[in-house]
Amino acid sequence: MTADHTATTPQKIALVTGGSRGLGRNTVLSLAERGVASILTYRSNRAEADKVVAEAEKVGAKVIALQLDTGNVATFDAFVQSVSGALEQLGSERFDYLVNNAGTSHHNAFETTTEEELDGLYNVHFKGVFFLTQKLLALINDGGRIVMISSGLTRLSFPGSASYASMKGAIEVLTRYLAKELGPRRIAVNTVAPGAIATDFSGGMVRDNAQVNKNIADVTALGRAGVPDDIGPMIASLLSGDNRWVNAQRIEVSGGMMI
Template identity: 80%
Template sequence: MTAGNTGTKIAIVTGGSRGLGRNTVINLARRGVNSLFTYRANRAEADKVVSLVAEAGQKAIALPLDTGKVNTFDAFVEQVRKSLPELGAERFDFLVNNAGTSNHTPFEQTTEEELDGLYNVHFKGVFFLTQKLLPLINDGGRIVNISSGLTRVAFPGSGSYASMKGAVEVLTRYLAKELGPRKIAVNTVAPGAVATDFSGGMVRDNPEINRRVAEATALGRAGVPDDIGPMIASLLSEDNRWVNAQRIEVAGGMVI
């Protein structure tokens, strides 16, 4: 899928045991891509993803990682280095910075601890994990940073979360510029409201919220993981090799 490298491609996906990350890993497998993905605590769910990837004819390795703890990244990168040969390579091709936490605290009530937690996972973690993995990513590889439709449309209570995602969108453009000499393309994917367990399953499990999302969306429904994972897998493919430094919203036309 990447020019100049004809072997099986390898992706690293953070937060790959659930939600959009899980769907991305599975859809990459369907396109012939092996994955090394992270999970924070639920090993059982991670093992299920490994099995689903195997059913699709590919290989996946699950490694534990809290993306908010930068001081663990050196050890994690060493684990990645040791694990890659199990997937048939010394380096990898694609990085999807997906892992995240939600927050819906109104601005006036947001604590320093809450803001620091969001910063550590959504910006600092993305920044330094990407930096530390750069020596292992192939030239001509691709990076996708996951943002949110909330950077474009303001919903009260989401300001702290959306601000961190906004920072990631700016970082994406700078990475695209600075990694250009290595032919590494970097893009942002910004999902709209998706029915997963994110935010406590709010869109998936609350009929009123789901209805309001559907009414605000041109295509008339809330998103589902299968709307997002295939898109990310496609963006990483050779079909989209000339897409770079872009923010692509995948939201069915929400609030337009």
């Protein structure tokens, strides 16, 4: 008699940078609700990262938190080794989804932005994303997916955002090139560009300033500012097999801001 071996689908694993707060946190928890395990990174606040781990465990998902400064390329080789160790804990050698979410805000007029400010943005928002993705490629499964986080500010122009938006514009170009170059491995690469979201980003400007929140609501077709729950589930959906044929796209998630 032949044994009946029931086929099982391997657990999907995501790596989400900046996963201890804001949109990254919401993405990790949205994936957890779909049964996806995650490795999240945090820069300095281990306590917040541990809260995400605990919350994911409540829905039965395994999450591992690793420290990473995404603007410090010199630490990436050691980080990749840490990822390999985390994957071993999750019972795998590779992961499926990379979400390049970690970022810093910046508001300054073009004429007064300093070289130090621009270098800081470049290191985190472009150079760091470029080389971290490059170094993680060997650990991403063929047929996997990469999501870059951009901003509605690449379509809209707000004074004081030239430096930040320019880095995000570079990420959108990189997305298309990666989609082409990684195509032979069947790795799809897309950009998600959130509109104004009520988080602690930019000092909680959209979340905590009632006038800013109202101003955004007034220029948004759906009549309100965004919240993290508008973004995390969308990213989780984009990573799923339901969207397997979406590739090399910039998808704005802004509720119809300034259309």
